[in-house]
Amino acid sequence: MRLHTISVLVEDKPGVLTRVAGLFAARGFNIDSLAVGPTDDPGLSRMTIVIQVDTKPLEQITKQLNKLVNVIKILEHDAGDAVERELMLVKVKGEGEARARILEICDVFRVRVLDVTHRTITIEGTGTPGKLEALLELLRDFGIVELSRTGRIALSRGDRGIKERAARLRAVAGADQEWTGGGV
Amino acid sequence: MKVTGAQALFRSLEGEGVDLAFGIPGGAILPAYDPLIDSKVRHVLCRHEQGAGHAAEGYAWATGKVGVAIATSGPGGCNLVTALADAKMDSVPMVAITGQVPTPVVGNDAFQEADITGITMPITKHNFLVKDANELAVTIREAFHIARTGRPGPVLVDIPKDVQLQEFTWSWPGSVDLPGYRPTTKGNLKQVRSAAKMIMESERPVLYVGGGVIKAEAHEELLKLANDGRLPVTTTLMARGAFPDTHELALGMPGMHGGYTAVTAMQKADLLVALGARFDDRVTGQLSSFAKGARIIHVDVDPAEIGKNRAADVPIVGDCKDVIAKLHAELRRLQDEAGGVPDRTAWLAQLDTWKQTYPYRYDQPGDGPLKPQFCIERLYEHTKGDAIVVAGVGQHQMWASQFWRFSEPRTWVNSGGLGTMGFAVPAALGAKAGRPDRRVIAIDGDGCFQMTSQELATSTAEGIPFVTAIINNAHLGMVRQWQELFYEERYSQVYLSYDVPDYVKLAEAYGCVGLRAEHPDDVDAVIDKALSIEDRSVVIDFRVDSKEMCFPMVPAGASNDDIIVGPEGLRPTNDPAEAPVA
Numbered sequence: 156m157r158l159h160t161i162s163v164l165v166e167d168k169p170g171v172l173t174r175v176a177g178l179f180a181a182r183g184f185n186i187d188s189l190a191v192g193p194t195d196d197p198g199l200s201r202m203t204i205v206i207q208v209d210t211k212p213l214e215q216i217t218k219q220l221n222k223l224v225n226v227i228k229i230l231e232h233d234a235g236d237a238v239e240r241e242l243m244l245v246k247v248k249g250e251g252e253a254r255a256r257i258l259e260i261c262d263v264f265r266v267r268v269l270d271v272t273h274r275t276i277t278i279e280g281t282g283t284p285g286k287l288e289a290l291l292e293l294l295r296d297f298g299i300v301e302l303s304r305t306g307r308i309a310l311s312r313g314d315r316g317i318k319e320r321a322a323r324l325r326a327v328a329g330a331d332q333e334w335t336g337g338g339v
Numbered sequence: 340m341k342v343t344g345a346q347a348l349f350r351s352l353e354g355e356g357v358d359l360a361f362g363i364p365g366g367a368i369l370p371a372y373d374p375l376i377d378s379k380v381r382h383v384l385c386r387h388e389q390g391a392g393h394a395a396e397g398y399a400w401a402t403g404k405v406g407v408a409i410a411t412s413g414p415g416g417c418n419l420v421t422a423l424a425d426a427k428m429d430s431v432p433m434v435a436i437t438g439q440v441p442t443p444v445v446g447n448d449a450f451q452e453a454d455i456t457g458i459t460m461p462i463t464k465h466n467f468l469v470k471d472a473n474e475l476a477v478t479i480r481e482a483f484h485i486a487r488t489g490r491p492g493p494v495l496v497d498i499p500k501d502v503q504l505q506e507f508t509w510s511w512p513g514s515v516d517l518p519g520y521r522p523t524t525k526g527n528l529k530q531v532r533s534a535a536k537m538i539m540e541s542e543r544p545v546l547y548v549g550g551g552v553i554k555a556e557a558h559e560e561l562l563k564l565a566n567d568g569r570l571p572v573t574t575t576l577m578a579r580g581a582f583p584d585t586h587e588l589a590l591g592m593p594g595m596h597g598g599y600t601a602v603t604a605m606q607k608a609d610l611l612v613a614l615g616a617r618f619d620d621r622v623t624g625q626l627s628s629f630a631k632g633a634r635i636i637h638v639d640v641d642p643a644e645i646g647k648n649r650a651a652d653v654p655i656v657g658d659c660k661d662v663i664a665k666l667h668a669e670l671r672r673l674q675d676e677a678g679g680v681p682d683r684t685a686w687l688a689q690l691d692t693w694k695q696t697y698p699y700r701y702d703q704p705g706d707g708p709l710k711p712q713f714c715i716e717r718l719y720e721h722t723k724g725d726a727i728v729v730a731g732v733g734q735h736q737m738w739a740s741q742f743w744r745f746s747e748p749r750t751w752v753n754s755g756g757l758g759t760m761g762f763a764v765p766a767a768l769g770a771k772a773g774r775p776d777r778r779v780i781a782i783d784g785d786g787c788f789q790m791t792s793q794e795l796a797t798s799t800a801e802g803i804p805f806v807t808a809i810i811n812n813a814h815l816g817m818v819r820q821w822q823e824l825f826y827e828e829r830y831s832q833v834y835l836s837y838d839v840p841d842y843v844k845l846a847e848a849y850g851c852v853g854l855r856a857e858h859p860d861d862v863d864a865v866i867d868k869a870l871s872i873e874d875r876s877v878v879i880d881f882r883v884d885s886k887e888m889c890f891p892m893v894p895a896g897a898s899n900d901d902i903i904v905g906p907e908g909l910r911p912t913n914d915p916a917e918a919p920v921a
Contacts, residue, residue: 165519166518166519169468170456170457170460170468173457173460174460177460177461178461181461211646214646215643215646215647218642218643219643221642221643222643223465223519224464224465224485224517224519224520225519226519227518227519
C-alpha cells in the first residue's frame, strides 16, 4: 500500500462532500486527508484526496467516484508528476532560550512566525508534506500546544489543466477505461 | 403561466410520459395530491410505502419504463428505503418523489422530518433536494434521465412542502445538461474486434448473460450472436428470459442454486463472454477457483463492474445492445473469412451429456407429501408458460427460476441482489398494473408473503388482479435448509406454521379468492380454478413438504467445483470452523 493523491473536480452542489466521503466510507477506505475549495469556475470545486491503498482498489474507488453525478473529472497524480503543497499552523511552547532556537529552525525551514506571546510561538508552515513532517519533528521537542493542517493540495506538472489531462487519458485508454467523464 | 410547485410536479411527470404512480399521501406531500386529481397520471393507492416502492420496481421490470413511487416525509420516505436499495442492487429504473417538511424548518427536527436525501445517498443512483420550485421541472427531467440511462437505477427527489406551494412561471426544459454524467454506451470497435478474435480461438466458450441484456433490450442481438456463433448461453437469475430456456444452446441458470450444466460449463470453459453481468458472489462461488481456465471478455455499461471481481482480458464498456450487435457482425466476418464456425463438436456434445445426466430433479410421491417443484411445474404447464412470473426471496424463488422455462424477456421479476423478502406481492401488483394484457403470477413463500400481503387490498380496490401461489412450507425454508445442512439440524426461529394465518381466509378478507391444495391430486384442479378467475386476485395456499430442500447447491464460500447435485450427495459438515457463512 502506498499513498495516492487524487484530484476530483466536482459540481459545487449541496451534499457533494458527503457523497464523496460517504463513498469512501461505504467501500471501506480511509481518507488520509481531504482538502476542498473553490476553483476559477464558480460552479466547480476541487477536492484533493490522499488515501493509502493498493493500486487495484484505487482503480475501483476512482471508477465508483466517477459514477457520482456531481463528479466532473478525476485525476490520479503520479509521484513526481505533480506539485504538492500543504499549509499548517502550529503553536509551540517557546519561552526563554527555546524561543531563539525555534526562530532559528523557522529561518532554516523558511516558514513564517505569525504570533508570539510570552510563552508560545505560532508558526505558518507551507511546503511539501515531507518538509512539514521534518519541521514538526523538530518542533515536537519544544512541546506542541496545538496544530492545524489543511491536508495536501496538488496540481500536475506541465501545461495542461485537469480537464484536458482527463480528456487525454480517456483518449489513450480508448473509450473503455475509467476516465469516461463519469456517470453510469 | 403561473403554476404551483405541485402542479409543476405533475406537468413534469406527464412530460416524462408517466402514466402510473404508486404511493400514499401524507402531511408534507399533501399539496402534490391535489393537482393529482386533475392529472393524467393514474395513482395506485398502496397500503404501505414499501409496497409502493416494490410496485414501482415491478412495473419497471415488466415494462422497461421508469417506475414511480410517491411518499410523504419522514416515515413515508423511510419506508421506501428497502425498495430503493433493492432497485439500486438490481439496476431498476425508478423515481421516488417524497414530500419534505417546509424549508424554514428543515434541520429543526420538525414533525415527520427525516433527512431522506442523506439516508438514501448510498442506496440511490442519485438524489435531489429541491429548494426552489423554479428548479422542479429540470430536476424531474434530470431524475428520469439518470434513472433510465446508462446503468439504470433509483433516483429520489425530495420536495419540501413550501416548494410544492410556491407559485412560479412554468417552463419545460428542452434538455438536460449533466456535465458529470455521460455514460459510455457505444462499445469500442477495436476492443470488439479483439473479443471476436478471442471467441474464434476458443474451444470451450460460454456466454455468461446477466440482467444488463434485458435492461438494454438486447435479447434479439443475443439470439443472433448465439445462433450464428453456435455459442452456449447461461442466463443468471437477473437474466432469466433473456434467452429462451427451450433453445438447444440454453444451459440455464448458473450460481449457488443453478443447474449442474450451467455451473460446470462455466467452470470448464476456456472463454467466458460476460454480457451485462457482474461476477456476483452467488454466481462465482469461491472467486479464486471460479472458471480458472477461462479468459474473460467483459461487456458492461458500468466501467466500475469491469475488473471489480475478476480481471477482464478484453474489457468493453458499452450498452449490451450496441456491443452485442457489433460483436455479432465482427464474429460473422471472421467466421466467413475462416470458412465457418470453429469446430466445437466435442464441447457441445459434453454440454448435452451434462444436460441429459443432471437435469433439475425432484420426486413427487403419488400419495404425498406435496412437493413445491411439482406445484411450480404444474403452474407452468397449465399456463403454457404464458405469464409474467414474480418471486420473493428464498427456496421458492430458486425453484421458480429452475422449473419455469422462460421464453421471453420481462416475464421474470424478482429481487436478486438485495434478496428482499416480501418483494413478490407488491411487485406483482406493479407488473400487472404496467402489463394489464398479461397474466401475472406471484410465486411466493409463506414467510415472504406475510411481509407485504397488505397489497392484496390494493389489488382488490384498484382492480389489478394477479395470482399469488404461496409455496407454504410453514417455515423460513431457506434458513431452515441452512440450519439442517450447516448447523447440525438445530432449527432456530424458522417455524411459522401452515395455518396461522389461514391464507384462504386472509385472501377472502382482502376480497380475493382463496384456494388450497394439500395433496398432489388437488393441484391441477386448484390451478385450473385459479386461472379461470380474471376479475379478482387469487391466492393459492400450496401446503408443501417442509423438509424439501433446494438443489443443486454450492455452499457459500465453496468452490463451484464442489456443487452438490442432490440430497444423496450431501456432505454436511459437523465442524463449525468449516461451516460456511452466508
